[in-house]
Amino acid sequence: MKKIFKTIFILLTLISCEDVIDVDVNNAEPRLVIDASIHWIKGTNGNTQLIQLSLTAPYFDDSIPPATGANVAISDSNNNTFNFIEEATTGIYKNENFIPVIGEIYNLNILYNNETYIATETMTPVVPIESIEQKNDGGFSGEEIEIKAFYTDPENIENYYLFEFLDLDRNSSTLEVYDDEFTDGNQIFAFYSDEDLETGDLLLIRNSGISKRTYEFLHILLQQNDEDSGDPFETQPATVRGNCINQTNPDNFPLGYFRVSETDVFTYTVE
Secondary structure (H helix, E strand, C coil): CHHHHHHHHHHHHHHHCCCCCCCCCCCCCCCEEEEEEEEEECCCCCCCEEEEEEECCCCCCCCCCECCCCEEEEEECCCCEEEEEECCCCCEEEECCCCCCCCCEEEEEEEECCEEEEEEEECECCCCCCEEEEEEEECCCCCEEEEEEEEECCCCCCCEEEEEEEECCCCEEEEEEEECCCCCCCEEEEEEEECCCCCCCEEEEEEEECCHHHHHHHHHHHHHCCCCCCCCCCCCCCCCCCCCEECCCCCCCCEEEEEEEEEEEEEEECC
């Protein structure tokens, strides 16, 4: 009965409202957004890495302002410091001599607007993607293309994975996170399906090893952004904080995350 009432209420609202409504949204002070995802792609030296810094913007703004003029560096336990230099005024900071080591602890340090932001992560290994299986009669309609990316989880080791499915033809991406609580030591698969996926689409599938903390952060974040889970009447999600801390002014906390992952990449053309 409640669902019927909600449906009638929404329909009546859509039918009866004809006037343009101006929504007054409170504008908060911009916060720093840190996208510091360090990928060591299997088979490469991993020397070239990028970090992107931006600022939060009002809800109805179409553009995302870059955070320019920051000092960005990552250090390791061997006293190596890798400075990231901004490319023009893009908010994209680049380093070309990074040294990735499995199990190494890395410390991120960002100085922006006279405030220091820090974070710590460990380089996490990952197993390779072994094969891809495609099914053309999936979904509720029986007409969706489904993709399974198979990998073998190491036995007696706690593992967490981030899978990224990037459709290069449609410039779209889907993220999924997995743990091995019930699949330890077995061959398992990551699953991807999209009603717009078509034969000939080029997929870039990336599997990254992540820490337990990163898994928990991404799991909550993906749940909040699940289009199938929400409705107009549910409580708005809370801000999910990452592992980056404003050491100078804790109340002015940043958004985003710092992670350091070994990553396996598999390119697949949809059949």
